[in-house]
Amino acid sequence: MTFDVSFALEILPALLSALRVTVAATVAGSLLALVLGLVLAIVRRSPLVWLARAGSLIVEAVRSTPLLIQIYFLYYALPGLGLRLSPLATGVIALGLHYSSYAAEVYRAGIEAVPRGQWEAARALGFSTPATWRRVVLPQAIPPIVPALGNYGVAMFKDTPLLAAITVLELLQTAKIIGAERFRYLEPLTLVGLLFLALSLLASAGVRRLERRLVVRHA
Amino acid sequence: MPEAVSGQEPPAVELRDAVKRFGDAVVLDGLDLAVPAGQRLALIGPSGSGKSTVLRVIMGLERLDRGTLHIEGEEVPRALAGRRLSRAQRETERRLRRRLGMVFQHFHLFPHMTVLRNLTEAPVLVLGLARDEAAARARELLELVGLADKEDAYPAELSGGQKQRVAIARALALRPSILLFDEVTSALDPEVVGDVLAVLRQLAADQRSTMILVTHQMGFAEEVADRVAFLDEGRILEQGPPRQLFHEPREARTRTFLRRVLEAR
Numbered sequence: 001m002t003f004d005v006s007f008a009l010e011i012l013p014a015l016l017s018a019l020r021v022t023v024a025a026t027v028a029g030s031l032l033a034l035v036l037g038l039v040l041a042i043v044r045r046s047p048l049v050w051l052a053r054a055g056s057l058i059v060e061a062v063r064s065t066p067l068l069i070q071i072y073f074l075y076y077a078l079p080g081l082g083l084r085l086s087p088l089a090t091g092v093i094a095l096g097l098h099y100s101s102y103a104a105e106v107y108r109a110g111i112e113a114v115p116r117g118q119w120e121a122a123r124a125l126g127f128s129t130p131a132t133w134r135r136v137v138l139p140q141a142i143p144p145i146v147p148a149l150g151n152y153g154v155a156m157f158k159d160t161p162l163l164a165a166i167t168v169l170e171l172l173q174t175a176k177i178i179g180a181e182r183f184r185y186l187e188p189l190t191l192v193g194l195l196f197l198a199l200s201l202l203a204s205a206g207v208r209r210l211e212r213r214l215v216v217r218h219a
Numbered sequence: 220m221p222e223a224v225s226g227q228e229p230p231a232v233e234l235r236d237a238v239k240r241f242g243d244a245v246v247l248d249g250l251d252l253a254v255p256a257g258q259r260l261a262l263i264g265p266s267g268s269g270k271s272t273v274l275r276v277i278m279g280l281e282r283l284d285r286g287t288l289h290i291e292g293e294e295v296p297r298a299l300a301g302r303r304l305s306r307a308q309r310e311t312e313r314r315l316r317r318r319l320g321m322v323f324q325h326f327h328l329f330p331h332m333t334v335l336r337n338l339t340e341a342p343v344l345v346l347g348l349a350r351d352e353a354a355a356r357a358r359e360l361l362e363l364v365g366l367a368d369k370e371d372a373y374p375a376e377l378s379g380g381q382k383q384r385v386a387i388a389r390a391l392a393l394r395p396s397i398l399l400f401d402e403v404t405s406a407l408d409p410e411v412v413g414d415v416l417a418v419l420r421q422l423a424a425d426q427r428s429t430m431i432l433v434t435h436q437m438g439f440a441e442e443v444a445d446r447v448a449f450l451d452e453g454r455i456l457e458q459g460p461p462r463q464l465f466h467e468p469r470e471a472r473t474r475t476f477l478r479r480v481l482e483a484r
Contacts (some may be wrong), residue, residue: 117323125341128344138412139331140330
């Protein structure tokens with residue numbers, strides 16, 4: 001079986017349009033993970049013990065089960081709860097939820113690296129708790145963890161093919177359909193691999209640039 | 220506790236039967252302390268005697284296990300173990316603590332903000348001042364501590380002595396009526412200690428606020444304080460005017476402590 005370049009060029013537009021779905025799922029999933037992860041990290045430091053425990057339980061449960069199972073679970077469980085979402089929306093929620101538990105751990109590391117004296121100074125100046133988070137703790141906790149968060153974003157991008165399991169027409173699913181129709185898998189799968197490679201490298205370079213800019217600003 | 224308070228004005232700060240434990244260690248052991256408004260009180264004593272804990276309890280950075288704290292005559296609400304304060308109690312607590320300012324041994328400036336921003340953030344957020352109003356006041360304070368040219372610098376660009384002077388200005392920005400100084404020269408290089416002491420001396424001369432200083436600078440304490448209290452094992456063992464406490468201490472332990480400190484120099 002040899003690589004047919006003209007066939008590859010013929011199917012490229014279809015794959016590029018599927019790539020848009022993959023990228024959209026990654027971006028939306030990442031935003032969800034960033035927000036939810038921060039909420040989880042803050043909740044776990046709540047003085048309300050039950051709330052902090054609930055936060056930890058969610059993080060542990062999500063981290064201890066496979067993403068693919070979570071995707072299937074949400075796909076079949078959400079409609080039972082009266083939430084009828086498209087496969088793509090369900091997939092975004094699954095990715096966001098899954099990666100929020102990792103993001104929560106990263107945020108935690110960043111938050112714990114802020115010296116206790118910063119909290120005390122804020123308290124001595126009469127800052128409310130929300131103001132202390134917004135103005136003092138998070139501006140110091142987040143810049144150092146941007147690279148780690150960015151790497152999880154790249155990892156999420158590479159996990160998007162799992163959404164094929166619930167019929168999302170992302171890159172892999174589209175490639176498989178092309179393969180089934182044309183009885184050729186080499187070209188679509190090779191292109192899928194190359195597209196992932198190209199975008200992952202691009203994203204990693206972006207993360208590194210962002211990292212450098214943050215270092216400069218805080219030097 | 221007999222305290223020469225002039226008129227009917229309540230003490231600026233009053234601790235009664237204050238107990239604080241860290242695990243098995245009893246750091247404050249039924250401590251009583253009343254600081255009349257406007258007094259400059261120096262707290263001295265061996266390390267581990269509870270001096271800094273007294274300040275941290277007053278500031279609300281540590282919670283008492285027993286006893287009461289009054290600020291300007293009002294009791295600061297205290298949550299029982301494992302409970303939270305009600306909303307009204309939290310409001311009272313914040314209102315009372317707002318009268319306090321604290322300067323720390325290790326400065327604790329906000330490293331991600333310029334000097335000016337360090338000074339304006341609390342007035343804007345807590346007192347609701349407009350940015351320029353807060354900035355004008357901050358510039359006056361920077362002038363006072365001799366750092367008018369540093370408003371755009373970040374804390375990392377300052378020396379230890381400069382950082383501490385900024386921290387003092389930051390504590391003053393909220394116009395507190397009670398100032399707490401926790402070993403503010405202990406983390407500084409010897410050659411800049413003088414700059415910080417000069418600022419404190421000037422504050423003591425200009426401001427009418429109550430000051431409580433935890434310090435190892437005995438000469439400074441004698442010069443600036445109206446009263447010196449010697450802490451030992453979580454209680455005030457002896458207190459009095461600086462001249463008397465430093466030169467004619469009644470208690471043997473005070474004498475031992477003072478001898479050790481003076482020898483160490």
